[in-house]
Amino acid sequence: MVRTGDRSRAVPGSALDSVHFALDRGSPVPLYYQLAQQLESAIEHGALAPGNLLGNEIDLSVRLGLSRPTVRQAIQNLVDKGLLVRRRGVGTQVVHSQVKRPLELSSLYDDLEAAGQGPSTHVLRNETTSATAEVAAALGIAEGAEVTALERLRRTHGQPVAFLCNYLPATLLDLPTARLESTGLYQMMRSAGISLHSARQTIGARSASAEEATLLDETEGAALLTMQRTAYDDTGRAVEYGQHIYRASRYAFDFQLLVRT
Structure with missing residues (x-):
């Protein structure tokens, strides 16, 4: 009506x-x-x-x-x-809906599912590798230590919305590809008894490279949102470091600002 x-x-x-x-x-x-x-x-x-x-x-x-x-x-x-x-x-x-995600410690998959966005995941990489200096610094481990490296393409309604790169200590938990494609990473961590407590996060923006444009079905030079996040459990241990890019045409961070008195 x-x-x-x-x-x-x-x-x-x-x-x-x-x-x-x-x-x-x-x-x-x-x-x-x-x-x-x-x-x-x-x-x-x-x-x-x-x-x-x-x-x-x-x-x-x-x-x-x-x-x-x-x-x-x-x-x-x-x-x-x-x-x-x-x-x-x-x-x-x-054409499609723009994802508006709350600025909080949550899984993109869970947020999309709760919003009725029909999320799906394609795992492009799931392997053990040596931590670079950047990854080691973020996770508080020695450079060259073993980490699990994940690369996932997240879609809503069949259309790509984000490319997610995540690094976790190799011994933290088992991460079978089939489960990564059916649920969120943070849900898998919670199921393994890991209690997420806090995170440090940086949000930015840049233009898409040719490779990123192809991956996200955008034009080269299109606007992308970027996010780097290190998540910590309730003991203060760094359990995950993420480097994510999002299509600015389909994604936005939504948060509330409070006035200090």
Whole structure:
């Protein structure tokens, strides 16, 4: 149902049939922004899936009881975010949702699953190797010591969203590839009795190399978010060092700031 003030209207004949809107004409928030936010929420929570057609602007304005400029502005807002695309002769189509991940010590797999994003994992590397100086410093071990090196490609709705490189002390726990492709790394650690306590994390951004662009289905030079994280257990021992890259077009960190008093 679409609610505009005290009026309800069904939205038949499109992927919007299952979506409920609450548009308040008396609110100081512009109608186009209300519509854009509610469409984005429907995409994020899977009510509107990649490939769904929303129809053209004229159809949408009639169905939603809004002016065409209002609908156009709302759609453009989501086109600019990469969530929708306009296709000539077809109309407006959902491309994918952007992952908004809370800035906390959690597994990307678990966060995606909880958000209904349909995560899947392809393990590209799972082997024992010698720790480089960088990895050794992060884990607090000797350079050259044995570590387990993991490289995984994480997808949502079949589309790549992140490339994850992780290093763990080789004797920490068993990491069978089949389990890594069916669950999150932190869930496996918790199941092994490892109690995660805290982490140090650095977030940055850079452009995609040719190899990274191919891996993530992006263009070379596209914006990527980066994250380096060292996680510690409840004894203060470093148990994991991660170097991750995310598609900026499909991924964002979401956190709350508090004012000191």
